[in-house]
């Protein structure tokens with residue numbers, strides 16, 4: 331979100347003094363109502379990383395949007411734009427953007443059943459992406475993904491690693507310390523002018539087409555939580571209590587986002603199935619007073635050791651076993667072809683009372699049928 335220009339409080343942007351300490355790229359470089367994509371990010375970031383490395387500099391990628399970081403570390407994205415110009419592509423997608431959410435899954439099932447079987451029917455973002463890939467590349471997304479998996483170092487989640495020497499630092503913090511810190515950050519944002527930015531954003535949203543109001547900067551944590559309050563401001567019905575309630579919602583959304591990031595790192599970095607992955611070093615940020623010793627020096631020691639081909643002074647985090655849940659589709663013959671998505675959900679379904687009851691009924695019916703046939707034969 332820091333990539334968007336303006337709205338420094340909502341996006342919790344690095345401060346000018348922080349930016350003077352070292353060169354930050356891309357901060358505030360995109361107009362707020364442009365919907366920035368992971369493909370655009372990757373296409374801008376990779377040449378920059380190459381240039382910095384050629385200059386003998388160490389590129390540091392900082393962020394919380396882990397999907398964007400993944401697009402740099404692994405060849406996981408599909409891009410057929412080389413074959414079709416942007417304009418051609420946008421004409422092609424016109425039908426797709428007009429297709430309502432409740433019809434896209436059926437469409438995907440029709441043109442790429444393998445991909446559809448792997449996606450949850452409510453996963454609108456991924457479904458749309460797969461339809462887009464099919465339209466752009468003229469062949470099923472599942473075929474392209476299968477090719478990436480066959481690349482050297484490729485695995486269940488995509489193609490091989492781009493930078494075999496990449497190192498990941500995970501800033502970890504105990505939730506009992508992190509939660510109050512996140513609450514304090516929201517209070518700080520409110521003191522720093524969050525309200526003015528939200529009012530501005532809300533007024534601007536009126537000038538944007540309805541479909542655009544959930545994209546780009548409008549997805550920032552902070553805006554959607556305050557929409558109920560901002561809507562009341564429009565009719566002059568707002569109150570301080572309402573503002574407070576939205577601030578509470580923002581606090582809980584921030585905490586839940588932090589937990590999602592943790593899950594993401596576990597599943598996508600530490601538990602990457604059958605695919606090479608960079609070492610992940612945990613750095614404990616619970617005690618800010620110890621920052622230099624526990625976080626900064628340790629990270630530098632690891633990097634210095636790795637760049638001179640020595641063993642790092644601390645061990646990377648252990649890889650986790652167990653593949654993550656995938657949205658595989660199961661069809662239950664016993665329950666009249668009921669569709670169940672996900673391996674875990676399938677296990678639950680098989681153990682459910684309804685399924686067990688139907689299974690027993692079916693077994694009894696089969697036994698009766700068998701007995702009847704026996705009698706007929708004996709007669």
Ligand SMILES: [Zn+2]
Nearest residue numbers: 662664665685
């Ligand atoms: Zn069943």
